[in-house]
Amino acid sequence: MNTSVCTPDSLLTQLQWRYATKKFDATQKINLDQWQALEQSLVLSPSSFGLQPWKFFVITSPEKRAQLLSHSWNQQQVVDASHFVVLAIKKDLDEADVERYLARMAEVQQIPRENLDKLGGVVNSFLDKLDSPLAKQAWSARQVYIALGFFMLSAALLGIDTCPMEGIDPSAYDQVLELEDLGYQTVVACAAGYRAADDGSAQRLKVRYAQADVITYL
Template sequence: MSSAVSTPDSVLQQLQWRYATKKFDPSKTISDDAWKTLEQSMVLAPSSFGLQPWKFFVVGNPEIRRELLAHSWGQAQVVDASHLVVFAIKKDLNAADVDRYLDRMAEVQQTPVENLQKFGSVVKGFMEKPPYPLDINEWSTRQVYIALGQFMTAAAVLGIDTCPMEGFVPAKYDEVLGLPAQGYKAVVVCPVGYRSDEDHSAQRPKVRFNTEDVVEYIN
């Protein structure tokens, strides 16, 4: 068991500090070490069945980012932030994707893939005959938001700013980044970097409902 590296108070303090950054400082860049941690926060994100129906496209090319700005409702975070991450789903997840995951599981856990077929059948059965009405792409989208949440929390703990964005044109992002040819579809975008001193949004009190209004204990 790993020992805690943060205290409850320090985690809460960083979550209070975090906000959807409206203006980034383009002169500040995330260090390589910090970025590697953020990268791994996405890689290590949980997903249903562990399937990881996603890919994270980190757009560094300034020209491409300027092109994406035209499809981002003019939100300058896309070009000013240190990094730009496009969270995408694997479209139309199917049995072949399950088999790919089983192969990876067998490799990592050093077990014959034949030992995993029962688990694979359960997952494929869920996809083919779900216990409730299921749109597989909507289901995958929900998984991606888990990864986004983990990414944002890791950033906050590191004192790095984020701005999750649905204010963009997914089809245009797909076109610019060539995602359809790879079988992926953009669903949410997250610029990440450091807030500008000119971003007055940082000084506004965080507005949340009272804890007792949104958390109920059932004993």
């Protein structure tokens, strides 16, 4: 069954329309319906084993956003965009996180928790092989970037602008947002809203390698 909601042309139009927005119109806000759909794009993002080693912090406080600005290379998107999300990974991912996930799976899929013992063993032994905290952080961060991609693409399809932001100081973010106490660690951020009419970057041609240079059939 074809459940497509857009054509190849309309998809490409939105992919071309999207760009990393440098200047947001601070007066334009994303409406609630659209924002809720964007939140779902984060919730529904896939992750390895489905483990979801993340949390997404929506920074609503103008004061906090002003504080984050100085830890973001002074990039004004942090304060001007309608919404600002900090994508974080769970610190010290361990068996308790796997157990939490299995309990959730048992609840949602209405199956006895014991039926998931084997899956739990597989996931735990995979995590054990990531034998350093750094390796676990890198694995978790890879999952978070998938969520970032889902969020940005969903926004583009809704006609909402975004700017993914690695130009931030993650540990300073953790301090300002007190994420350490919550057991999370900043990876990347994303501003979302509407481009300012005079954002010159909107007109800049995309610099991409040719299709034949990045896609190879073997």
